[in-house]
Amino acid sequence: MSIKTTRDAIRETLIAEMERDPRVFVIGEDIAGGMGAPGEQDAWGGVFGVTKGLLGRFGRERVIDTPISETGFLGLGIGAANAGLRPVVEIMFVDFFGVCFDQVLNNMAKFRYMYGGKASTPITVRTSYGAGFGAAAQHSQALYPMFAHIPGIKVALPSNPYDAKGLLTAAIRDEDPVIFFEHKGLYDEQGEVPDESYVLPFGEAAVVREGKDCCIVAFGRMVLLARQAAEILAREGIETTIVDPRTIAPLDTDTIVEAIAGCGRLVVVDEASPVCGMASEIAALAATECPRALKAAVQKVTPPAVPIPFSPALEAAYLPTAEAIAAAVRKTLQ
Amino acid sequence: MSIKTTRDAIRETLIAEMERDPRVFVIGEDIAGGMGAPGEQDAWGGVFGVTKGLLGRFGRERVIDTPISETGFLGLGIGAANAGLRPVVEIMFVDFFGVCFDQVLNNMAKFRYMYGGKASTPITVRTSYGAGFGAAAQHSQALYPMFAHIPGIKVALPSNPYDAKGLLTAAIRDEDPVIFFEHKGLYDEQGEVPDESYVLPFGEAAVVREGKDCCIVAFGRMVLLARQAAEILAREGIETTIVDPRTIAPLDTDTIVEAIAGCGRLVVVDEASPVCGMASEIAALAATECPRALKAAVQKVTPPAVPIPFSPALEAAYLPTAEAIAAAVRKTLQ
Amino acid sequence: MSTIPAELDVIHAYRMLRLLREFEDQLHVAIARGNVPGFTHLYAGEEASAVGVCLHLADRDVLCSTHRAHGHFLAKGGDVDALALEIFGKEGGACGGKGGSMHVADWSRGMWGANAIIGASVPHAIGAGFAFKYRGEDGVAVSFGGDGASNQGAGFESMNLAKILNLPVLFVLEDNGYAETTASGWAVAGRPVERAGGFGIPSVEVDGTDLLDVYTKIGVGVRRAREGGVRRSSMCACRCSTAITKVTRKPTARPARSSSCAPSRTASRVSACRCSPPDGRMPRRSTRSMRSARRARQRPSSARSTHRFQPCRP
Amino acid sequence: MSTIPAELDVIHAYRMLRLLREFEDQLHVAIARGNVPGFTHLYAGEEASAVGVCLHLADRDVLCSTHRAHGHFLAKGGDVDALALEIFGKEGGACGGKGGSMHVADWSRGMWGANAIIGASVPHAIGAGFAFKYRGEDGVAVSFGGDGASNQGAGFESMNLAKILNLPVLFVLEDNGYAETTASGWAVAGRPVERAGGFGIPSVEVDGTDLLDVYTKIGVGVRRAREGGVRRSSMCACRCSTAITKVTRKPTARPARSSSCAPSRTASRVSACRCSPPDGRMPRRSTRSMRSARRARQRPSSARSTHRFQPCRP
Numbered sequence A, B: 001m002s003i004k005t006t007r008d009a010i011r012e013t014l015i016a017e018m019e020r021d022p023r024v025f026v027i028g029e030d031i032a033g034g035m036g037a038p039g040e041q042d043a044w045g046g047v048f049g050v051t052k053g054l055l056g057r058f059g060r061e062r063v064i065d066t067p068i069s070e071t072g073f074l075g076l077g078i079g080a081a082n083a084g085l086r087p088v089v090e091i092m093f094v095d096f097f098g099v100c101f102d103q104v105l106n107n108m109a110k111f112r113y114m115y116g117g118k119a120s121t122p123i124t125v126r127t128s129y130g131a132g133f134g135a136a137a138q139h140s141q142a143l144y145p146m147f148a149h150i151p152g153i154k155v156a157l158p159s160n161p162y163d164a165k166g167l168l169t170a171a172i173r174d175e176d177p178v179i180f181f182e183h184k185g186l187y188d189e190q191g192e193v194p195d196e197s198y199v200l201p202f203g204e205a206a207v208v209r210e211g212k213d214c215c216i217v218a219f220g221r222m223v224l225l226a227r228q229a230a231e232i233l234a235r236e237g238i239e240t241t242i243v244d245p246r247t248i249a250p251l252d253t254d255t256i257v258e259a260i261a262g263c264g265r266l267v268v269v270d271e272a273s274p275v276c277g278m279a280s281e282i283a284a285l286a287a288t289e290c291p292r293a294l295k296a297a298v299q300k301v302t303p304p305a306v307p308i309p310f311s312p313a314l315e316a317a318y319l320p321t322a323e324a325i326a327a328a329v330r331k332t333l334q
Numbered sequence C, D: 001m002s003t004i005p006a007e008l009d010v011i012h013a014y015r016m017l018r019l020l021r022e023f024e025d026q027l028h029v030a031i032a033r034g035n036v037p038g039f040t041h042l043y044a045g046e047e048a049s050a051v052g053v054c055l056h057l058a059d060r061d062v063l064c065s066t067h068r069a070h071g072h073f074l075a076k077g078g079d080v081d082a083l084a085l086e087i088f089g090k091e092g093g094a095c096g097g098k099g100g101s102m103h104v105a106d107w108s109r110g111m112w113g114a115n116a117i118i119g120a121s122v123p124h125a126i127g128a129g130f131a132f133k134y135r136g137e138d139g140v141a142v143s144f145g146g147d148g149a150s151n152q153g154a155g156f157e158s159m160n161l162a163k164i165l166n167l168p169v170l171f172v173l174e175d176n177g178y179a180e181t182t183a184s185g186w187a188v189a190g191r192p193v194e195r196a197g198g199f200g201i202p203s204v205e206v207d208g209t210d211l212l213d214v215y216t217k218i219g220v221g222v223r224r225a226r227e228g229g230v231r232r233s234s235m236c237a238c239r240c241s242t243a244i245t246k247v248t249r250k251p252t253a254r255p256a257r258s259s260s261c262a263p264s265r266t267a268s269r270v271s272a273c274r275c276s277p278p279d280g281r282m283p284r285r286s287t288r289s290m291r292s293a294r295r296a297r298q299r300p301s302s303a304r305s306t307h308r309f310q311p312c313r314p
C-alpha cells in the first residue's frame, strides 16, 4: 500500500495485467510514441503519459502506436477480442468516439446478443474526458451518458486511484466490452493504492460519506467536488451522504435508492450535459423507486446545455462547483 | 384539408419547401434511386418511398443520390448549409448515425456556439427509426435520447402526419441544425393534413387527451399506443391525460410539468432504451419540478436494456404495448 | 479459358456452388410467399466469389461478412439447417433467432457473421489478422464487402492499418454493379482495384462468376497472406455477374399487436413484393465457372426486385 | 530553381510569410511563459503552404482547416488582432473567446474555421464546393489536412464524393513528417499523393517550404477547380519542412477554482514546456520560398516540443 496518482495506478494495472496474461496488449495513438521516428522511442506514453514505460517492458508487439484511424484501430481491437485476445484500446479523448461511434454502438455492444450468445468481445476501451483545461468544445466533453444508453457495454467512471485500479483490473478480465473513463483532472489526484492486484466488481456503488440530511450522488471528478461541498456543509451543521456509483453500466440502483430514501433529499452532480444524462437518470430513480420518501424537490447540478466554451472565465462558469453543490443541498433543506 | 399518410405529408412538405426556396435540396442514399443506372430513374425515392416523385419535379441538381458515405455526404450537407443552402439530408436508418456521428456531435451541433455565433448551419437531417419489422439489432433502434443529450441541435419526433408536416416545415426554415425522426411504423398512418404550408413551433407539446387520473407522456409512435391504452382504461372508468412533446430538443417542460402536477400520477412511454432515455428525463422532471404532487411512483414503460432481437416473437416481447401502458397506469392508481 | 488446377476438387467445388444457389432459390420462394420476417438479401449469382475464396480457407481462418452473407456462411462451412432456422427466426438457428438473415454467423467455423452496417466488419478482419500475427499462427482473415461498401471510410482505414502492421488479411470487394439502386459505375470513383494501390497493397481484378478465375487468382493472395513476408495484405476486386438480388419485404405471419392499426395500402404493396423477372439490365454472363467445370446446367437467375422495404404496421 | 511568375506580387507574398512566422514566434514566447490557455499548435515552418495556396484565393473562396490553423487564418486574410484575442480567450476574439486556438475562424473571409477533430472538416469543403456548383458560382473550396489526417475515413469519402459530383475542391495534405509523435513515413501506407489516383483525382506533390513551388503547382489545381470541366477536384500533397511545432500546455494564469486542489507536479512540467531547440531530426531544408523571393533573412525555427498536455488541476 502506498500513495499513488491515478495516472500511476492505471499504469501499474496495465503492467500487472500484461504480465499476468499474454493476451493483453495496448493500442492507440502515440500510446508509446515515436513510431517510425528513430531516436525518440517511448517519449510520450500517450498524450497524458499514462502508458509511459510500457514499451520498454513489453515491446512494440504489445504496445502498438496507430495512425489517426479510430474506426480502424478500435475495430481492430474488437476483431482481436473476438479472436480471443484482450485488447486495451485507447481513444485519446472521449470526444473522438464521434469518428468511431459505430464500432461501439452497432458492433462491440451488439455482438454477444445479436449472434445468439456465441460471440464474446472482451475489449477494454480507455478514454479521457472532462472540462477545465481550456480545451474547448471538441476536447472537453463527458459523454458517458450516451454510452450508458447503449445496451451491451459496461461503463466505469472511477473517481480516485484506488477505484481506478480495481475497476480497470475488472474491466480487462471481463468477458464483455468495457469503456473506462478517465477524467483529465484526476490523473494527478493521489490516494492509497495497494501494490498487489485486486478486482472491484462492477455495479457496486461506494458510499463515500454518510449523513442524514441529504444524499448527494456524484460521478467521476464530481465526487471530489461533492466532498468539498460536504465539508462546507458540515461546518454549517448539515450532514450529507455521498454515493459514488463507480460504474454507470451496470448501475447499483439498490444502494442509490437506499441512500436517497434514507435521507429523503437528493442532489445529483454530473459533469455531463443535463438532458438525458446521469443526473436525470438518478433523479428518475427517485421518482420511480421512492417518490414518497422525497421531502424536497430533487436538485440537479450540471453544466448548462451548451457546448463547452474555451475562455477560462466562461469555462469556470460552465462547470459545477463545490459551492453550487452546497447551495443545491441547502435548497433541499429549505 | 384531406386525409394523408405521414409518408405523403412529409413528401408534400419537401415539395412545398423546395418550391418555395431554391436553396432547399435533398440528398441521401437512393433518395431518388437509380443513379448511374439508365432506365430506372426515380424507382425508389428512398428506401421508404418518401422522396419518390421529387426527381421528376426538381431534377438531379436538387435530388441527389449518394454513395454509401454517410460522413461524406452529411458533412457535405453541413458545409452546404454553412454556405447558405438549406440541405435536407437523409440518413436512411437512425442506426447509421454511428458511422457519421462525429459530424453531428462535434460539428453541426457545435458550430454556432464554438465559432462565437458567427456560423450558421441550417441543415435538416431526416432519419427513420423504430422496431417492429424484424430488422434486428442494427436497423431498429430509436436512439433519439442520445441526440437530445447533445447541446446545439434540435430534435423533432412527430407522432402523426399533421405534426410531421408542421414540424418538418419548421425544421427546414430553422437557422439551426434539426434532426427529424420518422418512425417506420408511422409512414402509413393517416390523418388530416391541410394542403397549405404551416409551421409548428418547436418546443410546444401537444396535449392529446385530457383526463384527471393519470398523465401519460409518450414519444413518437408510442403516442399511438398510449391512445389505445387510454381507450382501454376509459372503458374501466380511468381518465388519462396524454402529452405528446413533439420535439425533445427543445422540450416543452412547462406543459409536461403542468400535466404531471395536474394528475399527480405519471406514466412515461418511450421506445428508446431505458437508461438515460426520454423516459428517465421525464421522470426526472417530476422529481425536480413537482415531487410533492406525485401520489404514486412514476412508471416507465420502455423496452428492456438489450439489443433488439430479430425473431418476431422476441421482438414483440421487447416492445412496449398498449396493454403494458394500461397496466402501468393501473399501477399508479393502486 | 482457365485450366483446372490439379489440387482443386471440382466435384466438391461444384457441390458448393449448387448448394449456395439452391439455398437461395428456395429461400426466394419462401420470401415471395411472405414466410420470412425482416430484410433478406440473396447471394444468388455471386456463388463463385464466396466458393472460390473459401476453397482456400480452413475453419481456423476468419471471414467477416456483410448484410448479404448466406453464401459466405455456407461457403465457409456453416450448417445449412442452422442458417435456414436463423433466417426464419427459429430456435436452433445459428444465432438462436436473435440475428436473422443480416446477422448469420458460425463462430466455430470462423464465420464471424453477417454485419448489416455497410463497411463495419472490415476492421474486424484486420483484428483477426492481428490476432494471428500476435500469436504466431498462420491463419488468414478475409473481409468481404460490396461495391457500395467500398465508399465507407472504415475500409480505407483498415487497408492502411493492414499494410503498415503487415497483417494477413485479404480484402474482397464484390462488385455486383449496384448498391441498392445506385450503380457502382457512378458511385465508385476510379477503378476500385486501384484504390489498394494508394496503400501499396497488391490487388487483382477477377471475374466473380468464374470459379476458376476467382480460385486461381485469389489463391495467390491467400498464400501471400498465410506465408507472411513483407506484402501480406491483398485486395481483390471481384466483379460478380448478376444484378442485385435484393428482396426486402414485410412479415405477414405475425399477429397484429395493436388492434387500432387498420389495414393500409401496405397490404397491396406486399403482393407487389414478388420476385420480378430478370430485368435484363445487367450483363447476363453465364457462370463460366460452372461451364469450366463442365457441369453447368443452369444460368444464374439474375432476379432483381427493387421493391423497397415496407414497414408492417404492428 | 523556379522562376517568379509575372503576376505574383512578391512583396505581398513575402509580407504574408513574415506575418505568419512573426505571429507564431511571438505566440510561442507567450505560450512558454504560460500566458495562453488550452492547446495551441503553431504553424511555424509551414508558411509557404498556406500562403502559396491562399494567394490564389479570394474572400468568396472557402478554406476548411485543422487544429493547426493560425497560418491558414492569416493567409486567408483573417484579422491578426482577432486571431490573437481569440487564442488568449478574450472578448473581441474571432469567436468571442468561445473557440480558442483550435477553433479560430473568420467567416467573412471564407475561413471556415480551425476544427480540432482530425479529418472532420474535409467533408465541409466538399459541401462548400457543392454550394458553389449549385449556385453556378466560380468559387473554390480548399481543404487542408495533415499527414495524420490523411488516414481518417472522412477524407477518402470526401475525395470520392468530390470526384463523382465533380466539385470545385482542392485537397491539400500538409505532410510535416509527424502526427503528434508518430512519423508519417510509418503511419501513411503508400505515397499519399497516389491515394488521389484511386479516385481518379489528379494530384501533385509540392515542396511545402518553397513558396514558388507551391504557388505555381497549386495554381494549376485551383484554376482547374474554378474553371470547371470534367476534372474539377485536385489533390496536392504538400511536404512541409519543419518538425511539428506543437506546444500544448496548461494554463497557469487562471485562478484556482477549488481550494482543495493542491499544487502538483504539473507545475514543474510547465517549466519544461519551453521551446526545445531544433532537434535536427527533420530534413532542415531552408525555406527556399523566401530565398527565391530574395528576402529571406531567417531560417524557420523548426522547434518541436513534445511535451504532452498536462491537465491543470482546477
Ligand SMILES: Cc1ncc(C[n+]2csc(CCOP(=O)(O)OP(=O)(O)O)c2C)c(N)n1
Pocket: B029, B068, B070, B092, B096, B099, C041, C067, C068, C116, C117, C118, C119, C145, C146, C147, C148, C149, C150, C176, C178, C179, C180, C244
Ligand atoms: C452504413 C450503412 N449505410 C447504409 C446502409 C443501407 N444499405 C443496406 S444494403 C446497401 C447497399 C450495399 O451495397 P453493396 O455494398 O454494393 O452490397 P450489395 O448489396 O450490392 O451486395 C445499403 C446502402 C447500411 N446498411 N449501412
Ligand SMILES: Cc1ncc(C[n+]2csc(CCOP(=O)(O)OP(=O)(O)O)c2C)c(N)n1
Pocket: A029, A068, A070, A092, A096, A099, D041, D067, D068, D116, D117, D118, D119, D145, D146, D147, D148, D149, D150, D176, D178, D179, D180, D244
Ligand atoms: C479524430 C481525432 N483523433 C485524434 C486527435 C488527436 N490529435 C490532435 S493533433 C494530432 C496529430 C495530427 O497530425 P497531422 O494531421 O499530421 O497534423 P499536424 O499536427 O502534423 O499538423 C492528433 C492525433 C484528434 N484531434 N482528432
Ligand SMILES: [Mg+2]
Pocket: C146, C147, C148, C174, C175, C176, C177, C178, C179, C180
Ligand atoms: Mg453491390
Ligand SMILES: [Mg+2]
Pocket: D146, D147, D148, D174, D175, D176, D177, D178, D179, D180
Ligand atoms: Mg503532421
